Amino acid sequence: xxxxxxxxSRGEFGSAQFRRGAALSICLxxxxxxxxxxxxxxxxxxxxxxxxxxxSAPARQDLQIYFVDVEGGQATLFVTPAGESLLIDTxxxxxxxxxxxxxxAAAKKAGIAKIDxxxxxxxxxxxxxxxxxxxxxxxxxxxxxxxxxxxxDDASTEQGFEAYQKTLASGKYKHIIAKPGDTxxxxxxQATVVSADAxxxxxxxxxxxxxxxxxxDAPPYPTDQTENRRSVGTWISFGxxxxxxxxxxxxxxxxxxxxPVNKLGHIDIYIVSHHGSDQSNSPVLVDAISPxxxxxxxxxxxxxxxxxxDVIEKSPQIEDLWQLHxxxxxxxxxxxxxxxxANLDGPDAGNYISIAANPDxxxxxxxxxxxxxxxxxxx
Numbered sequence: 001x002x003x004x005x006x007x008x009s010r011g012e013f014g015s016a017q018f019r020r021g022a023a024l025s026i027c028l029x030x031x032x033x034x035x036x037x038x039x040x041x042x043x044x045x046x047x048x049x050x051x052x053x054x055x056s057a058p059a060r061q062d063l064q065i066y067f068v069d070v071e072g073g074q075a076t077l078f079v080t081p082a083g084e085s086l087l088i089d090t091x092x093x094x095x096x097x098x099x100x101x102x103x104x105a106a107a108k109k110a111g112i113a114k115i116d117x118x119x120x121x122x123x124x125x126x127x128x129x130x131x132x133x134x135x136x137x138x139x140x141x142x143x144x145x146x147x148x149x150x151x152x153d154d155a156s157t158e159q160g161f162e163a164y165q166k167t168l169a170s171g172k173y174k175h176i177i178a179k180p181g182d183t184x185x186x187x188x189x190q191a192t193v194v195s196a197d198a199x200x201x202x203x204x205x206x207x208x209x210x211x212x213x214x215x216x217d218a219p220p221y222p223t224d225q226t227e228n229r230r231s232v233g234t235w236i237s238f239g240x241x242x243x244x245x246x247x248x249x250x251x252x253x254x255x256x257x258x259x260p261v262n263k264l265g266h267i268d269i270y271i272v273s274h275h276g277s278d279q280s281n282s283p284v285l286v287d288a289i290s291p292x293x294x295x296x297x298x299x300x301x302x303x304x305x306x307x308x309x310d311v312i313e314k315s316p317q318i319e320d321l322w323q324l325h326x327x328x329x330x331x332x333x334x335x336x337x338x339x340x341x342a343n344l345d346g347p348d349a350g351n352y353i354s355i356a357a358n359p360d361x362x363x364x365x366x367x368x369x370x371x372x373x374x375x376x377x378x379x
Contacts, residue, residue, distance in 0.1 A: 063189065063238045065269075065355040066106040069324050069343060070099040072275055072299025073126030076245065077103065078236070079110040080188025086117045088234070088245055090130030093160070100133035102350055107138055114139035117186060119178070119234065121247025122227040123149045125160040131167050142174035143167075144184065144232070146197040151227045178232050188238075194264065195233035195249055200256040205235055207242070207265030210288075215259035218284045224250040228279065233257075235264060239359025240378065242267045244289060248274040254285040262288040268361060268379075272296040272312065275303025276327070283311050290317040293365065293376060295353060300325045300345065306334040319376065322353055322365055342369050 061081050068075040070091030078086040085107070091099030107115060118140050120128050134140070149161040168175055178184070180201045184191040194201050223229070231247030244267045246254075254273075257263050270291035274280035276298045294312050298304035304327025312321050321336050325343045338344060342351040349369065357363035361378035 061358070063241070063355075063357040064110050065243075065357065066110060067271075067295055067297060067324060067342075067353040067355075068099070068102050068106050069350050069352055070102065070126070070130070070297075071348070072297075072302030072325075073099065073129070074121070074247070074275070074297045075099060075103050075106075075130070076271060076297070077106050077110065077115075078186075078189065079112055080186065080238075082188035083112070084116045084187045085110070085112050085114070086119060086184070086186050086189075086191065087115050088119045089121055089127040089247070090118065090134050092126050093129035093133065093163070097133040097137070098350075099130045100137050102352075103130070103134055104137045106352065114141065116141045117144060117184065118142070119144040119184075119232060120164065121231040121233075121245075122146065123151065123157050123161040123164070124227055124248065125156050127247065128160045128164050131164045135167050135173075140173055142176060144176045144178050146230050146232050147177045149227065150197070150230055151225075154226075157227055184234070190237040192235045192237075193232060194235050194257060195231060195246060195253055197230050198253065200233075200253060201263055204261060204263040205265060206237075208261070208263045209265075210262050211260060212258050212262045212284065212288045214284045214287050215255070218255070218259070218282070221251040221255060221282070223252050224279070226250075228274065229253055238357055240361035241269070241357050241359065241363065243269045243271070243357075244291075245271040246273045246280070248277070248280060250274075250279050251282045251284075254280065254282050258284050258288050264289055266317070267291045268293065269355065269357075269363070270294045272298075272308070272321075275299065276305055276308045277303055278305040278307045281308045281311055283314075286311050286315050290315060292317055292319050292379070293363075294318065294321045295355075295365075296321060296323045298323055298325050298327055300328055300343070303327065304330045304334070306330055309334040320365075320374070322367070324351075324353060339367065339370055339372065342367055344369070 064079040066077040073091040074089040075091045076088045151157045178193045178196045182193040228248040228250050231249040233246035236243040267289040276296045322340045326345045342353050351369040354366045364373045364375045366373045
């Protein structure tokens, strides 16, 4: 069911439009009281649910996902019950190796000593920039990408690509060039490439194939000329659970995936494309995939566009949106309630969001800032 309006309840944390009704200043002023008095979940006080990544159970049966705060870039770490790992993107370069250190910390929390696969969605510096620093800190098995840089006229993009190529040229790593329709060799999940180098899958995936009525009235989108359009997009299946990460894939390529039929089907967890930028996240995509939960890798000053926030809010099956940062652009009207934000306005804290997912389709989302989880039962 979609979000309720006019103050009606919509579940454990409750109110309409991501509970933005209370003025932000009040929320922040009473945050300590609000978090412990109002933030209720199906867990005991201070204890994460469903074997979340904070649990220390000796043998895991869940899929762990860490959304590392790389300040408006992306770095999403998956660890399967088989113990294999996939990192999608590596954050920014420089900053005293801030992003590489945060990824390494997430790997340690997940109980892994190496990253088996690092997938680079495209060659903008907020996605590929951290490769050299990460490789110097954590052993990596295989890099995955879409092939050549198609934005060589942009100095920053070319610089990031060249640094990545230098890492590959060391001969220490295996290398896969992803094509639409490929299944990535990651034990414990099915990871299918749905877009790469401005091409998309031609046939629907399991659960896809329905006509998409949003295509009829959707305006055409101009062809994007940047690396964003080349993003490697991945559809991940874990038992009954469906997860979608399209990197920074733009609206013109979203249309190729969704029109005239929805090739992806419904999604449980949507990793909001392009940090919540309005160059991506068209209603043609978001309404058709109908996610239950959306996770936005936005920074304080990057992403979190109010128009995208509205698209997600109006998606027909959305239950909750979680943000890595309070978005300055969004202001009081276009940010979720504080308990759904890993990093509030203020000094850089580097808090993360994580998910522990089960093959029956149930999962729990954990906010490292509040040390609280929320359960989402299988549907």
